[in-house]
Amino acid sequence: MQDELNLILEDAKETMQHSISHLETELTKIRAGKANTQILDGIYVDYYGAPTALNQVANVSVADARTLTIQPWEKNMLQPIERAIIASNIGLNPQNDGIIIRLFLPPLTEERRKELVKKVNGEGEHGKVAIRNIRRDAIESIKKLQKDGLSEDTAKDAEADVQELTDKFIQIIDKHCAAKDKEIMAI
Structure with a gap:
């Protein structure tokens, strides 16, 4: 049981990392005024x-x-x-x-900069939704294990670990979006 639990947590972490990588790729496509x-x-x-x-x-x-x-x-x-x-x-x-x-690439106007910031925040929100979906899937897997005989305390601890992972990755998304916002708004 513990091996399966560790596998669920490791899989959730790996999948969340893929979501962060995808977000980073999408953010590089949003131009901040310089050619790329x-x-x-x-x-x-x-x-x-x-x-x-x-x-x-x-x-x-x-x-x-x-x-x-x-x-x-x-x-x-x-x-x-x-x-x-x-x-x-x-x-x-x-x-x-x-x-x-x-x-x-034309110089960015204030209006265009604000549009790009909205686009960045939209990409950040997509990333957060992906992270939350991964959390939901991991918690469902833990509940299935609990039905198969995993103790309630162990299941609650595992769910707390998944939530901790989720919070950590959402903070990473917020940092990436804030950095890109700052880059776009810099004149």
Whole structure:
């Protein structure tokens, strides 16, 4: 019984860590005014009929603090890349000069900064919901063990451990969101 309990706690911790990793990835995609190639992660281009990641059909680089350049390995990929960027709805208009595509990141207005902060807090809330769902699943597993003969005191202690883990990971989410908010609001 104790082994199964430890397995439930370890699984919950590992899954919560995955949620934090996912949140960190999503937060890097939210631009804070400076060019970052990760903004383009998750954009897929139609490459001969197959959806392919943008960084697998072109060289993506940071030209300066406010400009990203995308140089396709095949010249005929300029139009599909341009369409994919527009369709991705990241708020950037590609500039195609026939050789490379440039993305100019406009300076952030106060209004845009506030929108980005809302987006950050929304991602944080998604992370918290994921953590709470993991907590719920772990507690359900503990209750099943209790029905199979685990003592009530041991089950209550395990539930307290799960709640402690949940609180710890929610604090981590809050710290990540606060740091990103600060980064976005810095002028």
